[in-house]
Amino acid sequence: MYSVGIQDATLPEIGQSALQSAQFVLSRNADAALLPYSLVLGKGFAGRGTAVLVSETLYTPLxxxxxxxxxxxxxxxxxxxxxxxxxxxxxxxxxxx
Structure with a gap:
């Protein structure tokens, strides 16, 4: 978020965990979320929206x-x-x- 300058706009909206953020999106309490790719590949997300991989030039992989x-x-x-x-x-x- 820092590398693209959106940290200030998103900071108040950050979930407690990736799973909580995923639940917000799946329940339509959030329009979008930054989630681990492995979580997005799960059955809960199949056909529910569009996933876009974040370029590895924007972050340091774990x-x-x-x-x-x-x-x-x-x-x-x-x-x-x-x-x-x-x-x-x-x-x-x-x-x-």
Missing amino acids: SHEMILVRGAGDDARKFFRFLQSETVMDYFASNGL
Whole structure:
């Protein structure tokens, strides 16, 4: 919002969370919202309006990281490996993550 100069106009209207902002739009209590792409791809938004991706030149993308703590059990290690699999990486990429 700062990079396009609309922060002052939108500041009083910012929701407590992305989910709350999505609820405002879906209930028609807001005409538009800045939401995570992964949220917009959900079934609740299908056919409900128009989504436009914000250019990555206007913001710094969030970095998502995970760690496996020392002494983690087998289930945690399996889950850690699963999250690094090609299937999961493809899913994340196709869902805006």
